[in-house]
Amino acid sequence: MSLPRAAMEFVKENAESNGAGEPGRADDLFKMGALDSFALVDFVTVLEEHCGIRVPDADVNPANFRTIESIERYVESKRVEQ
Numbered sequence: 001m002s003l004p005r006a007a008m009e010f011v012k013e014n015a016e017s018n019g020a021g022e023p024g025r026a027d028d029l030f031k032m033g034a035l036d037s038f039a040l041v042d043f044v045t046v047l048e049e050h051c052g053i054r055v056p057d058a059d060v061n062p063a064n065f066r067t068i069e070s071i072e073r074y075v076e077s078k079r080v081e082q
Contacts, residue, residue, distance in 0.1 A: 003072060004050040007043070011068070014039050025068045040065060047071070053078035 002008075012022055015034035029035040035043060043065065044055045053075060064074045 003047075003068065003075065006050045007046050007071075008068075010043055010046050011035065014043075023068060027068075028066055029068070030062050030066060035062075035065065037062075047075060051075050051079070053082065 011029065011034050015021065015023055015029075015032065018033035018036075020033040023029055023032060023034045027034070040060060040062070044060055047053065048055055055078070059074075063070075065071050
């Protein structure tokens, strides 16, 4: 499963605006500057809108969104729940 274009664009644009390169699938998005706690909230909204999932407030933490791979696993697990 791959993330929708809008989600990937959000991560790439946020990385660029923070002076980071384009993230790879296993890169730590927080360490490289592609996401931070403020951007994570907006990113979750993008995921909800474009992946058709609901992200509970308790799940909005860096552990679930550290890498593109972990985000894909998280989104897939939410789709299975619905």
